[in-house]
Amino acid sequence: MIRLLLFDVFGTLVDWRTGVAREARAVLEPLGIATDWLGLADAWRDRYQPAMQEVRMGRIAYTKLDALHRRNLDVVLTKLGLERVAEEAREELTLAWHRLDAWPDVPPALSRLRERFFLAPCSNANISLMVDLARRNGLAWDAIAGAELARDYKPKPAVYLTACAAFDCRPDEALMVAAHSSDLAAAAAAGLRTAFIARPRERPNAETGPSGPVDFTASDLGALADELLAREPAAC
Amino acid sequence: MIRLLLFDVFGTLVDWRTGVAREARAVLEPLGIATDWLGLADAWRDRYQPAMQEVRMGRIAYTKLDALHRRNLDVVLTKLGLERVAEEAREELTLAWHRLDAWPDVPPALSRLRERFFLAPCSNANISLMVDLARRNGLAWDAIAGAELARDYKPKPAVYLTACAAFDCRPDEALMVAAHSSDLAAAAAAGLRTAFIARPRERPNAETGPSGPVDFTASDLGALADELLAREPAAC
Numbered sequence: 001m002i003r004l005l006l007f008d009v010f011g012t013l014v015d016w017r018t019g020v021a022r023e024a025r026a027v028l029e030p031l032g033i034a035t036d037w038l039g040l041a042d043a044w045r046d047r048y049q050p051a052m053q054e055v056r057m058g059r060i061a062y063t064k065l066d067a068l069h070r071r072n073l074d075v076v077l078t079k080l081g082l083e084r085v086a087e088e089a090r091e092e093l094t095l096a097w098h099r100l101d102a103w104p105d106v107p108p109a110l111s112r113l114r115e116r117f118f119l120a121p122c123s124n125a126n127i128s129l130m131v132d133l134a135r136r137n138g139l140a141w142d143a144i145a146g147a148e149l150a151r152d153y154k155p156k157p158a159v160y161l162t163a164c165a166a167f168d169c170r171p172d173e174a175l176m177v178a179a180h181s182s183d184l185a186a187a188a189a190a191g192l193r194t195a196f197i198a199r200p201r202e203r204p205n206a207e208t209g210p211s212g213p214v215d216f217t218a219s220d221l222g223a224l225a226d227e228l229l230a231r232e233p234a235a236c
Numbered sequence: 237m238i239r240l241l242l243f244d245v246f247g248t249l250v251d252w253r254t255g256v257a258r259e260a261r262a263v264l265e266p267l268g269i270a271t272d273w274l275g276l277a278d279a280w281r282d283r284y285q286p287a288m289q290e291v292r293m294g295r296i297a298y299t300k301l302d303a304l305h306r307r308n309l310d311v312v313l314t315k316l317g318l319e320r321v322a323e324e325a326r327e328e329l330t331l332a333w334h335r336l337d338a339w340p341d342v343p344p345a346l347s348r349l350r351e352r353f354f355l356a357p358c359s360n361a362n363i364s365l366m367v368d369l370a371r372r373n374g375l376a377w378d379a380i381a382g383a384e385l386a387r388d389y390k391p392k393p394a395v396y397l398t399a400c401a402a403f404d405c406r407p408d409e410a411l412m413v414a415a416h417s418s419d420l421a422a423a424a425a426a427g428l429r430t431a432f433i434a435r436p437r438e439r440p441n442a443e444t445g446p447s448g449p450v451d452f453t454a455s456d457l458g459a460l461a462d463e464l465l466a467r468e469p470a471a472c
Contacts, residue, residue: 066404118367126402127379127402127403128402128403128404130379131354131378131379131403134378135378135472140376141379142367142370142371142380143363143366143367143377143379143380144378144379144380148385148402149384149385166362166363166364166384167363167364167367168302168364236371
């Protein structure tokens with residue numbers, strides 16, 4: 001029986017790429033800057049995993065994703081020849097990740113799933129970022145699980161297991177939903193059930209299907225909701 | 237400027253005493269047990285602070301309130317001569333704390349406050365308990381802050397400060413709301429602003445007013461909402 005649905009957020013629930021590009025343009029274009037906005041988003045995102053790796057390996061203490069995004073932004077701006085962007089604009093730009101839009105299928109599907117299951121994000125983002133995305137997109141979470149609760153980063157097993165423990169769930173009572181096979185493989189290794197959602201528009205070369213075994217595969221969250229609501233009893 | 241409202245829960249938002257008495261009766265009366273149900277609730281609650289003190293002092297690792305409630309229940313049942321209550325009924329009884337009703341003014345006041353402020357419980361209860369109370373009473377939290385996020389118990393300053401940090405708030409941008417002066421004194425010492433709500437029906441000898449300085453005093457949460465909404469700008 002599935003009691004808890006846990007969700008990856010960047011890419012799986014929200015469109016980070018066009019959102020970061022849009023927000024970066026909104027902050028930088030008034031300063032007379034023109035650049036490849038999607039390229040800036042991609043370059044920023046490419047530094048995401050290496051920055052978290054410092055925490056995962058214990059080389060630095062747990063540091064919020066906002067702070068890692070801020071440090072990575074400095075490197076990206078330098079690479080793009082944009083050293084002249086002032087501190088205040090960099091702070092504002094870092095909040096681009098708080099202003100992303102959900103894929104259109106997400107809000108209605110979560111509303112339907114909430115009638116039957118406990119719902120929480122299990123993202124590497126910090127709590128305030130998740131709160132802002134929830135407010136912006138009308139996502140009614142039961143609690144904000146993820147990296148800040150576990151004080152470590154996915155795919156470390158503690159992040160998935162801390163989320164389950166917060167809901168008094170055994171790992172096999174939780175379903176991790178993501179558009180990324182590596183996230184699902186780590187969740188499965190920790191004992192969770194897994195659902196792959198295809199997000200072909202996340203970025204160039206996005207995964208179109210899971211690269212390993214998963215419990216569910218769906219074309220979007222609406223389709224996953226249809227399948228779960230047809231077969232699982234109410235857990236809440 | 238106030239951005240975040242943090243709430244004590246037991247006594248301040250929910251009526252633990254008559255709720256625990258009702259739930260205990262529902263579990264134990266079918267087993268042929270009769271006792272003073274409100275007395276059982278009071279005796280259980282009286283063991284609350286000493287149990288948390290073991291964690292605060294570092295004598296035991298952080299342990300969820302559900303687990304502390306479960307241990308305290310054993311002591312209470314023995315004192316009441318109810319050793320015959322079986323393990324399964326004890327587990328069920330421990331969930332009494334997940335099934336409490338909000339004071340009637342709470343859900344509408346939180347809905348109004350949510351239009352203007354970020355809202356989170358800052359309780360010593362664990363996350364699953366807060367989730368169950370939120371579902372039961374229709375409380376729309378932005379996130380569940382409190383003891384489980386901080387892995388320590390109020391009135392330790394880390395609990396209040398971890399809640400503020402999760403919302404990227406300075407302590408003086410957060411308002412702690414409680415019916416207990418000791419909670420508010422600790423929040424104020426950590427730099428938060430404070431609001432006392434009177435809950436004369438919480439238990440015999442409940443506080444009718446704050447015993448020290450606070451920023452706001454209100455007769456209930458509806459009255460506090462009136463005052464905050466009249467004077468504070470929107471933070472979200």
